[in-house]
């Protein structure tokens with residue numbers, strides 16, 4: 001996989017530079033320019049430049065210690081910037097912090113809840129802080145409670161909440177009042193798969209109807225694919241690639257994946273296995289056998305020019321002859337791209353990537 005190319009990051013920098021020069025930062029929901037943070041000599045965030053479109057959901061990926069939370073903490077006014085700036089509409093993070101903050105919602109990585117309040121009371125508190133008119137608060141709070149699936153826990157004190165419900169409430173607090181930009185730091189970590197899907201649906205509904213832009217960090221590629229239209233992969237505080245998911249797959253992905261499962265009674269038949277191996281090498285020259293286990297063969301088809309449809313049709317035609325129980329063909333996954341970039345992250349106490 002080719003990873004030294006950062007032309008998309010440079011293009012984004014040029015685009016934002018143009019917007020700044022033309023005084024058009026308000027055409028984006030959020031503009032971040034050369035955002036930098038040093039902790040003593042450690043450069044945790046290194047000149048990040050980015051524009052998040054209105055209504056867009058933008059994903060920030062990176063292994064532990066890449067600089068995602070530090071970025072969010074600066075963009076929410078929780079941490080001083082070493083350099084750079086950000087804009088929401090005409091408001092500058094450096095010059096108009098209070099107005100900037102009025103337009104953002106933040107779901108931090110660690111839930112900041114008031115133990116003695118119930119979920120509903122916390123939502124009332126945040127609704128008032130956000131300036132929602134008193135007559136609309138009851139309805140707004142009830143609506144978000146239902147969307148985020150907290151109906152059965154709304155009257156409980158938050159110190160009695162499970163980890164997943166604390167996460168849901170934190171998310172609801174970030175979303176209430178429909179701020180222009182919402183920062184979500186691993187919003188669904190610790191949430192079960194069913195609730196997670198409900199949250200994705202709620203986020204999509206709120207985003208589409210309110211026009212809010214969402215910037216989220218996640219370690220779930222599935223979540224990123226489900227929610228984000230563009231993403232950036234962060235390594236050592238810098239963006240290493242940036243773009244739409246399909247675009248990044250076609251640019252950095254190389255070839256496709258073929259997983260073949262032999263019929264159960266042929267799984268250990270050496271002749272059948274070697275026939276299959278010869279067949280794959282002949283039809284898809286240069287393919288690499290990544291794994292073989294109990295009649296399951298996992299290939300990386302390295303030739304970019306072979307379309308998935310062609311691989312499908314060849315495998316389908318040979319299904320009986322090769323004694324295949326099943327097979328699967330897929331393009332490069334986002335996870336493969338992520339892992340390739342993430343390999344260059346410096347090793348810190350947080351990252352245990354090897």
Ligand SMILES: Nc1ncnc2c1ncn2[C@@H]1O[C@H](COP(=O)(O)OP(=O)(O)OP(=O)(O)O)[C@@H](O)[C@H]1O
Pocket residue numbers: 039042044062063064065066067068069070071109348350
């Ligand atoms: N207050 C601080 N003082 C010194 N170093 C810090 C501080 N906060 C973060 N760092 C360092 O900055 C780097 C980036 O940390 P950050 O928490 O932003 O990473 P992250 O990408 O959010 O990781 P995770 O996925 O674990 O949340 C790390 O090396 C971390 O040790």
